[in-house]
Amino acid sequence: MSRLIVVSNRVNPPADPGVGTAGGLAMALSAALREDKGLWFGWSGHTVEPYTGQMSMQVVGGVTVALLDLDAQDEQEYYNGYANRTLWPLFHYRPDLVNYERSFDEGYERVNTRFAETLLPLIGPDDIIWVQDYHLIPLGRELRKRGVKNRIGFFLHIPWPARRILSTLPRHGELVESMFSYDLVGFQTEDDVEAFTDYAIHDAGAALEKDGVISAFGRRIRARAFPIGIDATDFEATLKSERAELFYKTMLNSQAGRKMLLGVDRLDYSKGLEERFTAYETLLANNPGMHGHLFLLQIATRSRDEVDAYQDLRGRLDNLSGKINGAYATVDWVPLRYVNRAYRRDELAGIYRAADIGLVTPLRDGMNLVAKEYVAAQDPENPGVLVLSQFAGAAEQMKDALIVNPLSREDVSEAVHRGLSMPLKERKRRWESLMENVRTNDVSRWRDDFVACLKTPIAELAGVE
Incomplete structure (x- = not known):
């Protein structure tokens, strides 16, 4: 056999x-x-x-x-x-x-x-x-x-x-x-x-x-x-789990009415994290009216710490996140939440669902399943917007995302701004198209x-x- x-x-x-x-x-x-x-x-x-x-x-x-x-x-x-x-x-x-x-x-x-x-x-x-x-x-x-x-x-x-x-x-x-x-x-x-x-x-x-x-x-x-x-059916079922619901509600309470931008990546130089932070800094610099009304949550799980390039990257990201928060934070608002720990898949499902913008902006990536998980986690009645690098393999399939050049801070910043102001009708249309692809082209x-x-x-x- x-x-x-x-x-x-x-x-x-x-x-x-x-x-x-x-x-x-x-x-x-x-x-x-x-x-x-x-x-x-x-x-x-x-x-x-x-x-x-x-x-x-x-x-x-x-x-x-x-x-x-x-x-x-x-x-x-x-x-x-x-x-x-x-x-x-x-x-x-x-x-x-x-x-x-x-x-x-x-x-x-x-x-x-x-x-x-x-x-x-x-x-x-x-x-x-x-x-x-x-x-x-x-x-x-x-x-x-x-x-x-x-x-x-x-x-x-x-x-x-x-x-x-x-x-x-x-x-x-x-x-x-x-x-x-x-x-x-x-x-x-x-x-x-x-x-x-x-x-x-x-x-x-x-x-x-x-x-x-x-x-x-x-x-x-x-x-x-x-x-x-991804296993779309299984992931959608995961969204209904007790743990996913807990993290979704936790994030909503933590947002306190603010818009949340979300990045979930392994800490790797291919993921474009420095460029993403810089693009977010550009968004804050060009849109002072947004201050206090949004934040970026970046989950970057540490990996390959024994490789010098990864140690150097972590140091640069620590410095850059500190610089952004030092320049823009107030006593009741932290613009960038930078987290170096792993979360369970059901926990991530709840976090994805709470995010208004999913930032998937690698400099190079074979596919990037985070993009597909983010889409699968969205509320069909009020979906978030996926901002996706043209250099991620997923961009070949997910054409209704906002496709960006991750090397251009202006391009990424403007796409985030567009996503935050996108009418519900357009968000739903884009999400429905993306979700059909996620379900059809599953594991x-x-x-x-x-x-x-x-x-x-x-x-x-x-x-x-």
Whole structure:
């Protein structure tokens, strides 16, 4: 019997599906695997000395998981090094922040080999393997080396960079060649597919065929966009929970009649938080009549504190938030509430619902499920307005948001002003269109479309017998 095997860097299905933070990957994969009775394989998040290669299996939140421990060197070189100091900034168009060391590259290859060797005995002859994200790009190649003939797909949750950006990475050609060990390579947006195809054609001499089929390195693969969504039905149900209601009422009381702008992000330089704060400062400077009548709540969950770029970002945001409050706050009004802690998914649902403006303004983002959660949380009779970066993958679908250039403080400031003064009729029209998209392009469709495409041989996709 065919199973779906999902492989990702971390295996972290929530024990309580109602609990989560601003991310969406764990919620999305858990929903898919519970329905398909599949297996989720990956790193436990723990390190052991020395490395043993031992694996443990358990059931968490209705999902069967297989966990592999790594050693401290693996964590430093593979995860903190190549994944987060090299690939993450590069793929988010920040080559100035890329830290490349040969030991990072070696650690990345070593851990992908360990994943392949440990996963191999778990693979049945009819299983479908779905590898997730930038941490594990070479895994398909390592499985093929060990004789795996199963259909293997890969999905990239973050942006794929333009070829001139990618070419700054040492051994970039080998990284792309490893992508051709998969049968299907999925991206969040058509823009990402075009960037990948552009590199394959111009730098790898690939031939482009019909239906997104690309031939290079002696293999034919298919590259296609599969925009990820949320579990809209489950999220709407979460809104009715006791915890969501409590946080909604708490926020309304805290607002004291003021308009609330809301940002919910991981603390990361790709999220455009500095630019967002600066745009808010511009809004305050240009609209003194708004003083005392609105505030920005920015929830920025700390992450990757061991990486210098994140430590530096946190310091700059602390200074900038202090500067804005120092310049504009009064004894009974704080214009910027800046919070560095995580909230449960049901708590966030209540907070989203209370916000008049949802600010989702990353400088680069694969999709950004916060944008979709914000829309799903709104009151249909009095919905808020989504202000969305043109560089978020979600902008390709959510065209009835107010689309902005996050690098322009004036653009973002004016969009917020427009959203705050938008008539109810227009807000409802925009929300209805956005919500239809959230419901239609949900996590089930993402899963079903990808898996169906992965199961279908290229010859059939192209209409060839």
